[in-house]
Amino acid sequence: MSLSPFRLRLLVVSLLTVSFIGALDHTVVSTSLATIAGELGGLRLMSWVVVGYTLASTVLLPVLGKLGDVLGPRRVFLSSLVVFILSSLACGFAPTIEWLILARVVQGMSSAGLQLMSQTIIARVTTPRERPRYMAIIGAAFPFAILIGPVLGGAITDYWGWSWVFWINIPVGAAALVLAFIGVPYLECSPGRRSFDVAGATTFTIGLVSLVLAATWVAERSAGTETVVALAVAILGFVLFFYIERQSPEPIVPLRLFANRMITASTALSAIIGVGLFSITAYLPTYFQMSYRTNATVSGLVPMATVFGMLISNLFTGWLASRTGRYRVFPILGTSLGAAGLLGMALLPVGLPIWVPMLVMGIVGIGTGSFMSLIVAVVQSAAPQSQIGTVTATINLVRQVGSTLATAIIGGVIGFGVAVLLPAEVDAASLTPHFVQGAAPSLQTNIAQIYSDVFRPIFIALGITYALGIIAAVLLPPGRLSDEPESSRQTTPETLSA
Incomplete structure (x- = not known):
C-alpha cells in the first residue's frame, strides 16, 4: 500500500x-x-x-x-x-x-x-x-x-x-x-x-511459560521438584507444538518458512542479539561495582555507552541500507565487532580506567545496532505478504526467549561462581558493593579478582556466540533490497533482490 x-x-x-x-x-x-x-x-x-x-x-x-x-x-x-x-x-x-x-x-x-x-x-x-x-x-x-x-x-x-x-x-x-x-x-x-491455530497457540504458551519458570527458579537457586516438573511440561509442550505446527494448515509459526535461507539466517542473528548482549547488560553494573570498585552511578556508564552505540549505529545503518539497497555487509561487520568487543572484555585486566570498558562495550553496541532492526526489515522482505505479521513475531520471539534464558543462566553462573570462590569468612548472602567498599584493601582486591575470574568465561562464551553469528551473517543471500512495492510482484521464499 x-x-x-x-x-x-x-x-x-x-x-x-x-x-x-x-x-x-x-x-x-x-x-x-x-x-x-x-x-x-x-x-x-x-x-x-x-x-x-x-x-x-x-x-x-x-x-x-x-x-x-x-x-x-x-x-x-x-x-x-x-x-x-x-x-x-x-x-x-x-x-x-x-x-x-x-x-x-x-x-x-x-x-x-x-x-x-x-x-x-x-x-x-x-x-x-x-x-x-x-x-x-x-x-x-x-x-x-x-x-x-x-x-x-x-x-x-x-x-x-x-x-x-x-x-x-x-x-x-x-x-x-x-x-x-x-x-x-x-x-x-x-x-x-x-483459520486460527488454537492448538498450536495453546501448546506453545504452555511450553514457553513452563520453560521460563524453570529457568527463573534455577537462576534463583530454588530448584526443586517444581522445576523438574516445569521442565518436563516445557519439553512435552514443545514436542506437541512442533507436531501440531507440521499438521496445521494455518500454523502460528510456519516451519516451512525456515527452508528459506534468508529467514533462517536472520532468525539466528536475532537470537544471537538476545543471547549475546541483552542477557549481560543487567549484570554489567554489578561487575564494575565489584571488580572496578566504582559507585552505582559510575557503573551505569558502561551499559549506557553500549546502548548509545546501539542507538547511533541502528539509525545510521538503517539510512545507509535504504540508500544503497545493500544489507549483507552490516550483519557481517556487526557480529565481527560484537565478537571482538566481548572477547576484548574477557582480556581486560582489573583496575583500568572506566573509560576503557566503556569504549569496548560501546563497540559491542555499535556492532549490534548495525543489524538489530535491519534483519527485521530483511526477513519481512523474504516472507509472503500474507505472513508478514507471523514472521515478524517469530524473529522478535527468538530474541526475547534467547535473552530470557541466557539472563537466567548467567545469573546462576555468577551466583554459584562467586559463592564458591569467596573466602570462608565472607558470607555470599551479605556481599554488597557497600560491604566491599568498607572492607580491607586486601579483601577488596581479592573480591575484585573473583568477579573478574567469574565474568571472564561468560564474556568468552558470549564472544563465541557473536562469532557464530558471523557464520549466520555470511549465509545471508547476497543481493539488494527492491524498490518495488511487494504487492506488485510475486513474493516467494527465495525472492528478495530486484
Whole structure:
C-alpha cells in the first residue's frame, strides 16, 4: 500500500510514539520497584512485577503476529493501544502486589501488540528498500527507552509517587491513539477464509511459560521438584507444538518458512542479539561495582555507552541500507565487532580506567545496532505478504526467549561462581558493593579478582556466540533490497533482490 509523504510521516510519528511508551514501560519501572514493594508489602513477589510483564509480552508474540495476518494489523494495533492505556490505569490504582502483577501481565500482552504491529504496519506500507530506514526509526525507541527509563522512573517516583510511573502512559497513550486513528491506514487481510491455530497457540504458551519458570527458579537457586516438573511440561509442550505446527494448515509459526535461507539466517542473528548482549547488560553494573570498585552511578556508564552505540549505529545503518539497497555487509561487520568487543572484555585486566570498558562495550553496541532492526526489515522482505505479521513475531520471539534464558543462566553462573570462590569468612548472602567498599584493601582486591575470574568465561562464551553469528551473517543471500512495492510482484521464499 502506497502512502503520500505526509501520511507516511504522520504514521511514523504515531508508531514511534506508541513504540516508545511500550518500550519505556519495560525500563521505567526498575527504579521504582523497591518503593512499590515497600508500600504494597510485596517484597517476596517483587520480581514478578517485571517477570509477569516480560513473560506475557513474549508468550503472546506468535499469537498476535498471526492475529495481525488474519484480522489486519490496524485492528490489533488499536486494540492493543486501548488495552495498554486501561491496564496502565489499573497498575497505578493497584491496592495489592497481586493486583499489580495481574495488571502488569495484561500490560505486557498489550505492549507486545504495540511493538509487533508497529513493525508489521511499516512492512505493509513501504517497499523493501525504504523499510530499513523506517524500521530503524521505530527500533530506536527501545535503546532510547533504556537510556532514559531508569532515570525518569526514579524522578517520577521521588516527586510524584510510583503510581505516576504507570499513569504517565494515559495522556501520552491517548494522544498516540488519536494519531493512530488518523495515521494508521486500513490494510487489507489476505483474501479467503483464514483459520486460527488454537492448538498450536495453546501448546506453545504452555511450553514457553513452563520453560521460563524453570529457568527463573534455577537462576534463583530454588530448584526443586517444581522445576523438574516445569521442565518436563516445557519439553512435552514443545514436542506437541512442533507436531501440531507440521499438521496445521494455518500454523502460528510456519516451519516451512525456515527452508528459506534468508529467514533462517536472520532468525539466528536475532537470537544471537538476545543471547549475546541483552542477557549481560543487567549484570554489567554489578561487575564494575565489584571488580572496578566504582559507585552505582559510575557503573551505569558502561551499559549506557553500549546502548548509545546501539542507538547511533541502528539509525545510521538503517539510512545507509535504504540508500544503497545493500544489507549483507552490516550483519557481517556487526557480529565481527560484537565478537571482538566481548572477547576484548574477557582480556581486560582489573583496575583500568572506566573509560576503557566503556569504549569496548560501546563497540559491542555499535556492532549490534548495525543489524538489530535491519534483519527485521530483511526477513519481512523474504516472507509472503500474507505472513508478514507471523514472521515478524517469530524473529522478535527468538530474541526475547534467547535473552530470557541466557539472563537466567548467567545469573546462576555468577551466583554459584562467586559463592564458591569467596573466602570462608565472607558470607555470599551479605556481599554488597557497600560491604566491599568498607572492607580491607586486601579483601577488596581479592573480591575484585573473583568477579573478574567469574565474568571472564561468560564474556568468552558470549564472544563465541557473536562469532557464530558471523557464520549466520555470511549465509545471508547476497543481493539488494527492491524498490518495488511487494504487492506488485510475486513474493516467494527465495525472492528478495530486484
